[in-house]
Amino acid sequence: MIAWTFLTALIGSALLFLLPARRAGLARRVALAAALAGCLPVAVAVWSFDFGAGAGAAGFQLEVQREWIPALGITFHLGVDGISLVLIVLTALVAVAGILFSWNVERAPRHFFALYLLIIAGAYGVFLSLDLFLFLVFYEIVIVPKYFLIAGWGSTNRSYAAMKLTLYSIVGSALVIIGILAARVASGLDTFGLLELAAASFAPGLQLWAFPVLFLGFAILAGIWPFHTWVPGGHVAAPTAASMLLAGVVMKLGAYGALRIAMPLFPEGLEAWRLIFASMAAVGIAWGAGAALAQRDLKFVIAYSSISHMGFVLLGILSLTSLGVAGGVLQMVSHGVIASLLFAVAGRMLHDRVHTRELAVLAGLGLRRALPFAAFVFVLASAASMGLPGFSGFIAEVLVLVGTWGAFPLLLLPAGIGVLLTVAFTLKALQQAFFSRAAGGRESADAGAQYEPISLPEIIGAVLLLAAALGIGLYPQPWIAPILEAMNSDLMRVLLP
């Protein structure tokens, strides 16, 4: 049943590729239908998920297992636990919102949405796969659509940025493949099943090099410092929907792979390398925030803030405390929602109307009056991004910091600096984009008349994402509980002391 999450996206994508050119107007409706259809199995999964299943079981529910390539011991094996559950909810949410925010795509919409749905399918598949080969298939399906979306529909320096992002992704995947093959060969088992391989024990000598290879392969996609340089260019060049997906979902694929595969497979390697990677994550928090402060382009600000926020994710999962890991996973969801929202405002609401993202130029336009809804959404999203109480960012970052306190107290210093800098760059961007006095006093009551009004799809999309950010912030328990539960499964338990 849960296979229908990505099957609907794949079917939608195939339909769009085959859609006759004269019906191109239908494309966005087909895409929205496919994304909504994908929400159904997600909803059913949430509905039928047994939240009190308790420890002892393998921890995965709603499993699907079919024979696929018996010659190599590869099976079509899917399953859901608390961690993948919250992440497929995030994917469903961002998928729908991204289509709503690209309702105005005019250039080859069929191919745009077909590629978009391929990425969605890949994301669902990654979060659900329990067979490592199947996981790799979905993990790599995402790469080429990203390239085409950015190179075909992007903006600033798109050709270079798309190629750079793609090559970083493919090198990351190459490292992941090496790690997975090493695990399979060293285990001596004839399977690519994650649960079977994780149950095997690996020699410490192997773990010592296999873990960093595998972890780094994943962490590159999660934007870990100093391998984050593909993030800003790629996210800025991407069209709005692709930026939302890249920051909102695709970076999480890397973090999820690190948590779900690299860490449980090689726990001793993890122990040896933990401090190094955690330090890199903490530096990334401060580095990303500091770089964001120096940007003049609104989208660059958001892109660098993503690096900072993803640092929290990695720091949280590397803390190996239940609170820290729960915070890290929750931060994936929280950042997924908030970054999508910020990119939507910057790319769709502002750039598509005023055709600039330069903060200095925006400051002169008096956008608070001209586009009040955009200003309203951006204020709330900024507050969430800063980690104000009541929003999802707050609870997630607090959990991560508490977890880090237990594991590496010293790393709180760069993380704390990052938090302060985040407040600084967010307020600066907010002030310049919306609340600065118009230079020539052009700010007037009818300033909004020159811009196309905010459309209904945009409002729905913004409300969806805002509701999620607020909902998690005000009542986080239903999100945290399944994550904590998942940490008790056979697979993940090795991580906690």
Add this chain to the structure above:
Amino acid sequence: MNYLELISHVLPEIAVLVTALVLIGMGCAGGSRGGGKAVLAVTAAGLGLALAAVVFGPESGRLLEGMIVVDALTRLFKAVLLALTLGTALFLFPGGEAGGNEGRGAENSALLLLALLGLLVVVGTENLLLLFVGLELASLALYLMVVFAAPAGRPAEAALRYFFFGSVAAAFLLFGFSFIYGATGSIDLRVIAKVLAAHPVEPILPLGVGLALVGFGFKVAAVPFHLWAPDVYQSAPAPAAGFIASASKVAGFFIVAKVLVLGFGVVEGSADWGAFAMGWAPLVAVLAALSMVVGNLAALAQQSVRRLLAYSGIGHSGFILTALVAANAEAVRAVLFYSVIYGVASLAAFGVAGCVLRARGADRLEDFAGLGRTAPAAAGVLALALLSLAGLPPLVGFFGKFQLFAAALSGGTPGTVPGLLWLVALALLMSAVSLYYYLRVLKQVFFAPAPADAAPTRDTSAGTAVCLVCGSVLVLLGLFPSLVLQPLQRALVQLF
């Protein structure tokens, strides 16, 4: 053994030979001048008959001390070769307007079939001498095909280069085989394997195997025996290049794998990191590493798409040889599987390159600009073929490469670092590099605007049909690799 039995075992070869002779007759009678369609019909009918003879013929047999061998594996690969040749033949006749081939369609087809005949013989024998004869038959026909449609000077130059390199390689091969015969007293692979297992290795044998490897390295265009490939791929008529890159390469890898693993499994040696042992494995590992690095890096700098495909093909030879180093049943399966899907993807890529060449008169990257709009089917199939070569899911190239690398590592003992990891890591790195130049092509195809004055490239019916078949094979096998893997697995069980 009686003649009836002999004939029944070589019926596919006979069908191909007779068709080739009929085509030569048609050429003499001037039959092809009026109707390229008639030539195509005869060719297709002959190939169809041969395919039927393979499918409904005897299931196994070993005649004349291994000169003619029929088993599940040879039948499978004969069928693959026939199918790839049929695809090539359809490209030879792009809807009537035959490029530089006016009036020579019949002769061209006959040469194609003679080359195929050589490859069929190669696949269906375990006798070194007959293997050599088959390879030479295929090579001679290919030299002619490369030069045959020469509109200007360049193909002649390429053909000459191909011929010189080829004859030297053939000499190496024959010289190597003679040493092997001297060392083991046999030219039958099975007997050789038995002798090697029972007796200490003669000092002359490594020399023989090494010389034979040079010859094989030429056949599969492995560095440093690759120098002929870029010129030939670029200058030969597209169908001939497509045949060299698909059917000829499939047969090449088939025979390399069979000879090395079946005949010389005992003297494999080891290319494991820190545990090198002399044998053919370290040599093949070096060939593999060089081919991957040189092929993929040189492809980065190419402006001609066919030249780029040639270098990428050299790189792929490296990927395939990587698995061969492991030299077990799993490795042979991976090598054979990948060579087949490489053949299919190459055929599609050369087919599309041929379409562009006919329309624009050149095949530089810029000539592919706007293809996505003017010929969406061809552009889509080119994208599938190149992305499959790059090894991206859900196309079969991903599974193929994954299996190659898994097989390369499969020889290791559990619990330790796999010995061939260095080679696999290099292969994965080079595979990442390859994505860059494939994307360069696709960027032109889909995002660059077509120059206003250029003749638009249109999809042609026969070419499109072949392309679409290749494209669907790449997708379908990517989703369900077991469709080919299971028969291959069953066939290999008989061999080992």
